[in-house]
Amino acid sequence: MSYSYVSKKDYKPFKKEFDAILSEMQIIMRKEHKVTMEIRLVGSGANNCVTKDDSTRFWDLDYNIIIRNLPDKFAKSPDKLKEKIRLTIDRVKDSGKYLKGYNISFGKNSTLPITYKVTKNNKPIMGVDIAIIRYDKKTFSAFGI
Helix, strand or coil, X not given: CXXXXXXXXXXXXXXXXXXXXXXXXXXXXXXXXXXXXXEEEEHHHCCCCCEEECCCCCEEEEEEEEEEECCHHHHCCHHHHHHXXXXXXXXXXXXXXXXXXXXXXXXXXXXXXXXXXXXXXXXEEEXXXXXXXXXXXXXXXEEEC
């Protein structure tokens, strides 16, 4: 398997659109559910060195959602929070405002991240993995949801 870099020209429009999708989700979660969070692009995308698999030409971006404030209804059930975030992202991406001409899959609830795939004419283009992290106030440790 060999890899090569994805040009900024190719990945920046997707990054911009997913930044906007996640920002809109963040606003909705704050208004409707009183959940506050920070969203960070991590990994190769954060370092402007996105790579693709040369055989499939597929590449991805990774985001961390860092939960800052969490109502009790979600604190006691992290899976509910993950599901609410996934459904909110699905709602935002289906608004028709983002990545026109592309199809964005519904969020797949993987073991840890929520995963999205972007296709055009049924051809996989790129993916997005979104991990949700909550800091434990007592121990200051982080864990995935």
